[in-house]
Amino acid sequence: MTPRYTIARPELGEPEWQAVRDVIESGWVTQGPKVVEFERAVADYCGAAHGVAVSSCTAALHLSLVCAGVGPGDEVIVPSMSFIATANAVVHAGATPVFAEVDPLTYNLDLADTESRITSRTRAIMAAHQLGLPVDIDSFTALADRHGLSFIEDAACAIGSSYRDAPIGSHSAFVCFSFHPRKLVTTGDGGMILTSSSEHAARLRRLRHHGMTVSDLDRHQAADIVRESYDEVGFNYRLTDLQAAVGIEQLRRLPGIVAGRRELAAAYDEALGGHEVIGTPVVPADMSWNVQTYAVRLAGFDATRRDEVMRLLLQDGIATRSGVMTAHRERAYTHGRAPVPLPRSEVASDTSIALPLHGGMTEADCREVAGALVRAVDAS
Ligand SMILES: Cc1ncc(COP(=O)(O)O)c(C=O)c1O
Structure with missing residues (x-):
């Protein structure tokens, strides 16, 4: 029996229906112009330079770790008290998650406990904004800088939250959102990395699309034939235009x-x-x-x-x-x-x-x- 009160329910309606219909009628349903529009809209909303849409937050975290140079033999400090995807992303990157304690009141990563777990193998700290509540970004950034580590924000739940009057998404080199239906903006499933770095954005775009150096959209719009190349092994972590069109409408509601x-x-x-x-x-x-x-x-x-x-x-x-x-x-x-x-x-x-x-x-x-x-x- 369905409970009277469900834990969550996405806010979807007529605008999302219409947006999906428009994409279907356009004939371009996978990653294309709507993904570009959605990326720009989220990046602008959150005050970030670049947005790179992917198929989930787990994919976003994985690609961020790869882009930060994390790989086999490295350790990444993560909260254990988080959805398991936080730790799994580290394993996907070939590295080892090192679990640190959280603050029992905010459920966010504890700074002192994190510092105590840094070793010569630590390459990154990945902190979650648990249940959407921001972690103390400045303190973690300072800690990461002091030890020469990358700082990655698992912002799966945090779109629409702010830290020190600036939206989550505007602070770090890698901020990863989820668009799963329990989040405030949903595309069914989906994710995005916001980054301040154009080099990271370009590499993340290649990595999500099999390592291909030219996007399908760029080839489609080119006046001449374009030969792509593959300089490293990538993944299929694309978001579709069907999903992005829903996301654009969701963002208006945020x-x-x-x-x-x-x-x-x-x-x-x-x-x-x-x-x-x-x-x-x-x-x-x-x-x-x-x-x-x-x-x-x-x-x-x-x-x-x-x-x-x-x-x-x-x-x-x-x-x-x-x-x-x-x-x-x-x-x-x-x-x-x-x-x-x-x-x-x-x-x-x-x-x-x-x-x-x-x-x-x-x-x-x-x-x-x-x-x-x-x-x-x-x-x-
Ligand atoms: C903190 C945290 N990180 C990562 C994820 C994974 O997100 P996704 O399902 O989009 O891969 C979730 C999902 O609930 C989450 O809560």
Whole structure:
């Protein structure tokens, strides 16, 4: 049975229908003019010099690592408490993810713990803006610079958030967005790398398209025949024009989507604030949050009691998710051995619950969900 309150619901409608129809009628459906338009629109919105669209954020992270020169024998420091794609991208690049702790209040990578894990093999730090809340970019950039490392932003969830009054996307050499349907801008699936460097942008464009030196669009528009070449092994990480056309319409909606989500978050904050067990999200000064996911902390709980709360809510017609997973405890990374403990990340992960939040909800709905959560917490 579908719950009354789903965890998320993308905001798609007539403009997206029309945009897809136009692309179909144009006869050009894979990466082409709409991808170029979408890249420019996202880069302009976020104050970045270049946007390179790809098929997912995982692809964006992988290509960023390749472009940063990360490869076999290298280590990349990542949060364990993140969707597993953060760590997987490092493995895709042939390198080793080194898991660091997060701040239990913001769920973002801990600076001191990250520094303590830097070795002679470390090549990059990849920090996620977890649940859309920006990490302290300036401090991580300074740390990376001090040690001669690349800094890559996993901004999968963070389109529409800002750090120190500048949009996420405008700060670093590699900022990677996701356009999966749980994100504020969706293309079904998809991703983009924003970069300040024209050299990186050019290489990323080649790498996403089999390493080809000339795009299909450029060949199509050329007055003479164009012979492409392949200087390195690339990938097929293209976004299609069908997806980009949807993305362009989604981006127009973004300011309204962010404003709506902030209102719903404020309703949750008000209904849950002051509860002795339920901790509401903490937004540090200097950060502006897009509220991609509203997750609460259950003080003193463990994963079993947290899951019981989720079960009671589901019986009440309310879908929730455990806030953020930890990668280091998954078999993909334990390799059959006991995981190296990351106690702060484990407690943070085991006590978090993401609540329903999407444009189909009202503030009254949030108050109803909050009431059900309080009853479930009291009963578990
Ligand atoms: C922090 C983080 N990084 C990476 C990803 C992967 O994004 P995609 O599904 O677009 O590859 C996600 C997806 O939820 C995410 O939350």
